[in-house]
Amino acid sequence: MPQGASNKKKYTYVWVSTIVLVFGIFAVCEITKRIKDGTIVENDRMAGTAIEEPLSFIVNNGTKRKVPPFAFYNQDSVLVTNKDYLGKVYVVDFFFTTCPTICPVMTSNLVEIQDKFGGQDNFGIASFSINPRYDTPERLRAYAEKYGITxxxxxxxxxxxxxxxxxxxxxxxxxxxxxxxxxGGFEHSGMFALVDKNGYLRSRVDAFGNPIIYYRGTITEKQGVNKEGETQQITMLKEDINKLLLE
Known part of the structure; x- marks a missing residue:
C-alpha cells in the first residue's frame, strides 16, 4: 500500500476516534448533570409519551362510560349531586371512617392531591362512605378535620x-x-377513578394500548412499591389530573 494512503487511513481512524470520544464525554457529562439535578427517570421516553398522549375514555359496548346520577348528603349535611361536579375534573373513591386497613393510606394520598390541586374551581374530590349507617355527616366532618381537609x-x-x-x-x-x-366489616377496592369535566371516566393506557381504568390508591409516592411488587400510581394520577385540567 502506498505510504500516502496508509497515512490517510491512519488519520481517518484518529479523526473518527476523536469524534466518538468527544460525544462520549458529552453524554457522560449530560447524564451526570441530570442525576445531580434529580431529573433523570427510569425510562424518559416512556414517561414522556405517557404525559403527552391524551387520556383514553373508558368504553363499554361501544359507549363511553359516564358517572351515573347520584345525590347524597355531605359532611356539612348539604345535598351533593353529580351535577355539582360538572365542569370539574374530580377523583372518586369509596371508603369508610372506621376502616382499619387501606382507607387511611387512600385518604392521605388524596390529601396530597388536594394540596396540589385544591382551591381550583375546576377540581374536586368525591368520597363515598360504604358504611353510611355509621358514617353520619357529623362523623364525616370529624374525619375530614382529622385529615386536614380544607x-x-x-x-x-x-x-x-x-x-x-x-x-x-x-x-x-x-x-x-x-x-x-x-x-371493619367491609371489603372494598383501594382504587381511585378519574372523571373529566363532562362526567366521563378517563385514564391513560398501558403498554398494550388498553386503558388502565383505575389508579392504585393504597401505595404512597414515598413508599414507591409494596411487598407484592405493585408500584405507586399517585404520581401518574397527578399528571393525568393536570392533563384533564388543561383540556
Whole structure:
C-alpha cells in the first residue's frame, strides 16, 4: 500500500476516534448533570409519551362510560349531586371512617392531591362512605378535620347503603361489600377513578394500548412499591389530573 494512503487511513481512524470520544464525554457529562439535578427517570421516553398522549375514555359496548346520577348528603349535611361536579375534573373513591386497613393510606394520598390541586374551581374530590349507617355527616366532618381537609369541593358523602354500594359496583365497577369477617366489616377496592369535566371516566393506557381504568390508591409516592411488587400510581394520577385540567 502506498505510504500516502496508509497515512490517510491512519488519520481517518484518529479523526473518527476523536469524534466518538468527544460525544462520549458529552453524554457522560449530560447524564451526570441530570442525576445531580434529580431529573433523570427510569425510562424518559416512556414517561414522556405517557404525559403527552391524551387520556383514553373508558368504553363499554361501544359507549363511553359516564358517572351515573347520584345525590347524597355531605359532611356539612348539604345535598351533593353529580351535577355539582360538572365542569370539574374530580377523583372518586369509596371508603369508610372506621376502616382499619387501606382507607387511611387512600385518604392521605388524596390529601396530597388536594394540596396540589385544591382551591381550583375546576377540581374536586368525591368520597363515598360504604358504611353510611355509621358514617353520619357529623362523623364525616370529624374525619375530614382529622385529615386536614380544607378544599370546599372535597365532599364526603353518606346516604342509603344500598344506593352507595350500587353506585360503586354498577356505576364505577369498584368493589364495595359488607362482609362480616372482613376487617371493619367491609371489603372494598383501594382504587381511585378519574372523571373529566363532562362526567366521563378517563385514564391513560398501558403498554398494550388498553386503558388502565383505575389508579392504585393504597401505595404512597414515598413508599414507591409494596411487598407484592405493585408500584405507586399517585404520581401518574397527578399528571393525568393536570392533563384533564388543561383540556
Amino acid at each position: 378544599d370546599k369541593d372535597w365532599n364526603f358523602m353518606t346516604g342509603q347503603q344500598e344506593q352507595i354500594h350500587q353506585l360503586a359496583s354498577e356505576g364505577f365497577y369498584i368493589m364495595a361489600n359488607e362482609v362480616e369477617d372482613a376487617p
